[in-house]
Amino acid sequence: MLSTHAIYLNDLLGLSNLENVKIKFNQWNTEEDPIDVFQANPELINNQWLFWRNQKRYFNVNDVAINLVRVKGDIYLLTTVKLVTEELGVIHGINYAGKELKRYRPLYGRVLIKYHKDFQASVVNAESKLEKLVVSQVLPDVYKNDGFPGYDSVCLSYQQLKLVLEKNKSEWITALSNQKAVYLIRDVSNGKLYVGSATSKNGMLLDRWRSYISNGHGGNKCLQELIKEAGFEYVKKNFQYSILENYNSRVDDSFILRRESWWKKVFDSRNKKFGYNEN
Structure with a gap:
């Protein structure tokens, strides 16, 4: 045995x-x-x-x-x-x-x-x-980085995501560039959540996440207000990014938006006590 x-x-x-x-x-x-x-x-x-x-x-x-x-x-x-x-x-x-x-x-x-x-x-x-x-x-040989871990295994801090995108890691870029998705941003300092979506209209997942790395808020009102009050460094220190659902580019945007709304309801992220979603 x-x-x-x-x-x-x-x-x-x-x-x-x-x-x-x-x-x-x-x-x-x-x-x-x-x-x-x-x-x-x-x-x-x-x-x-x-x-x-x-x-x-x-x-x-x-x-x-x-x-x-x-x-x-x-x-x-x-x-x-x-x-x-x-x-x-x-x-x-x-x-x-x-x-x-x-x-x-x-x-x-x-x-x-x-x-x-x-x-x-x-x-x-x-x-x-x-x-x-x-x-x-x-391992049979010295460790080699496996690259992109799979959509259901993505959970990155701001600094980790920044590094992935700035280094232009090919597997990550390929995986994120043509994907629509519902994603989650978590503020690890207080547990508040932000649910967002990546669509053909507002930018695929790679574009959306690049915008967060660039300015911290991606154009979202509540996150803009947070950065105005606490500064960009707060985002860099406390924000974490993961994927709730991912879909290929052929899936209709309206379906993605309905799933986004569903997750906002699940997490109650429109409630300022629990999240950063405005609507």
């Missing part, structure tokens, strides 16, 4: 003394997606992103640093494990030097980890976390 027990990252690494082991979680920053950076330049992720320091000292000499890069959702990729060999005394820069542990080299870029990160810190002690990092998959 096959075992159903989970395999954890340390089952692969076999680290016995965890007191000097730390884990670095690399996630989106305001400009770059770390998984894109890893694919373009692994050394950048495994040195600059791993060993960058602001005010706080993250590592000490002889620490073991495990570097994880967020792929999507709760999935992370193991990119390197390094022994910290030197502290450089740099603030707001690369503050450490490290030596890659060669015995783990076959695992780098190939082990996908599932872990729900519910804390702000990017570097944590491994003692309380390592045994919770579940091995989701060991």
Whole structure:
């Protein structure tokens, strides 16, 4: 009978003394997606992103640093494990030097980890976390970005959507350019929702979302008022974009608009307590 027990990252690494082991979680920053950076330049992720320091000292000499890069959702990729060999005394820069542990080299870029990160810190002690990092998959080769995840799996922050569009990622552009849709914008700071539609009249999904990246409001009255009061930076910090329903270009606009109205009713997004829809 096959075992159903989970395999954890340390089952692969076999680290016995965890007191000097730390884990670095690399996630989106305001400009770059770390998984894109890893694919373009692994050394950048495994040195600059791993060993960058602001005010706080993250590592000490002889620490073991495990570097994880967020792929999507709760999935992370193991990119390197390094022994910290030197502290450089740099603030707001690369503050450490490290030596890659060669015995783990076959695992780098190939082990996908599932872990729900519910804390702000990017570097944590491994003692309380390592045994919770579940091995989701060991890939036959180094990870390659799958591109567009499917319409029902799109959930992007403003910065993530901006990056996708500015980098002109071909799979995303193709998927969004010829689609009509009913989409959802969520304000993560207060839970308020905005339901919108993409049609041949007001712009297909790609055009609509480009307008939000450009000005934050896409021409919508309530969102314009919000930006006037709170500023564009509020949108950049708090807005999240997803797709409720998508349709090909042959579907009549009137049907899309009826579905949009239905979702406004479902979410009660015309109610100023719950949403940003004006009508």
